[in-house]
Amino acid sequence: QKEVEQDPGPLSVPEGAIVSLNCTYSNSAFQYFMWYRQYSRKGPELLMYTYSSGNKEDGRFTAQVDKSSKYISLFIRDSQPSDSATYLCACRDSGGYQKVTFGTGTKLQVIP
Amino acid sequence: DSGVTQTPKHLITATGQRVTLRCSPRSGDLSVYWYQQSLDQGLQFLIQYYNGEERAKGNILERFSAQQFPDLHSELNLSSLELGDSALYFCASGEGHNNEQFFGPGTRLTVL
Numbered sequence: 001q002k003e004v005e006q007d008p009g010p011l012s013v014p015e016g017a018i019v020s021l022n023c024t025y026s027n028s029a030f031q032y033f034m035w036y037r038q039y040s041r042k043g044p045e046l047l048m049y050t051y052s053s054g055n056k057e058d059g060r061f062t063a064q065v066d067k068s069s070k071y072i073s074l075f076i077r078d079s080q081p082s083d084s085a086t087y088l089c090a091c092r093d094s095g096g097y098q099k100v101t102f103g104t105g106t107k108l109q110v111i112p
Numbered sequence: 113d114s115g116v117t118q119t120p121k122h123l124i125t126a127t128g129q130r131v132t133l134r135c136s137p138r139s140g141d142l143s144v145y146w147y148q149q150s151l152d153q154g155l156q157f158l159i160q161y162y163n164g165e166e167r168a169k170g171n172i173l174e175r176f177s178a179q180q181f182p183d184l185h186s187e188l189n190l191s192s193l194e195l196g197d198s199a200l201y202f203c204a205s206g207e208g209h210n211n212e213q214f215f216g217p218g219t220r221l222t223v224l
Contacts, residue, residue, distance in 0.1 A: 036215075043114060043202055043215030044155070088155060099168045100145075100213065104154035 003027050004091055006103030015112050019076040023089035023103045026070065030091040030101075033065050035074045038086045038105065047087075048074065079110045115139065116205050116216035124222045130191040133219045137184055137205030143167070144186040145206070145213055146178055150199040161186055193223045 006023045013019055021035075032051055036044035048063040050056045056063045064073040072089055086105040115138035125131055137144050146158040148171075157170035161180035172178075175193075180186040190197060200220050204213040 041218075041220075043116070043204075043217050045114065045215065046212055049212065099157040099160065099170050101157070102147075102155040 001026065002104075003101050004089060004103040006089055007106055008104055010107040010109055012109045012111060013079055015079060015081060015110055017079050017110075019074075019079050019083070019108060019110075021074040021076075021087050021089075021106050021108070023072045024070055025072070025091050025101075027091065027093070027101070028070075029093040031094040032092040033063070033072050034090040034092075034100070035061075035063055036088040036090060036102075038088060040085075044088055079108075081110045081112050084109050114214040114216060116203060116214050118201075118203050118216040118219050120219060121217065122220045122222075124224065125193060126224055127193055127195060129193050129223075130189065131193065131221065133188040133190070133201055133203075133221075135186045135188070135203030135205075135216060137186070137203075138214055141205035141207055141214070142184065143206045143213075144180055144184070145204040146172075146186070146188050147202040147204065147215075148199045149202060149218075155202070158188070190221070195223050197221065198223045 004025045035048040038044040053065050053067045060077045062075040086107045088105045089103040090100050092100045117136045119134045142163045145160045149155045158172040160168040164180050178188045200218045202218045204215045206213045
């Protein structure tokens with residue numbers, strides 16, 4: 001079983017829809033949670049970063065972490081065709097130099 | 113543009129051969145991370161260097177090795193290549209004390 005599980009999709013939504021992307025994890029030591037966006041054939045770019053449980057908002061993006069259920073989410077409001085990409089969740093424990101564990105990514109397509 | 117550069121962009125080689133991938137981190141970043149991304153395994157952490165020293169190791173094969181030089185650029189050496197080593201190899205850099213990792217554009221390795 002992978003430490004971080006993510007539905008690979010693809011997920012297709014109409015432009016303007018609210019998108020919900022989710023991950024589950026199994027390692028209770030994870031304290032830091034991140035979402036990366038990866039366009040086709042490009043390197044991942046960091047979208048959101050949260051520590052422990054709670055919500056964080058940045059423009060149209062909201063990240064949620066529920067440590068009690070080991071569940072992390074990314075919401076995208078007013079989705080745009082330019083949001084079409086693969087979204088990777090990532091987790092890390094509190095150690096100073098510990099590795100980041102990525103989910104396999106969910107492919108999102110926003111249809112105009 | 114993340115500021116991380118990787119060369120070459122594409123590499124085609126034969127089984128049994130050895131290749132070297134190169135990464136230059138963002139200016140000021142002391143940490144370099146190497147990842148392998150394949151279709152079935154997602155983004156897999158290989159190894160991290162911080163200011164020239166190995167800091168964390170992931171699922172890196174014994175046939176693979178890396179180093180970080182005094183000017184902070186890093187090289188990933190892959191030897192005795194197998195068909196299954198065909199993948200995208202990403203380098204990321206960061207300050208080393210937080211979770212922000214900035215990814216390069218990747219090197220696409222094809223082993224024939």
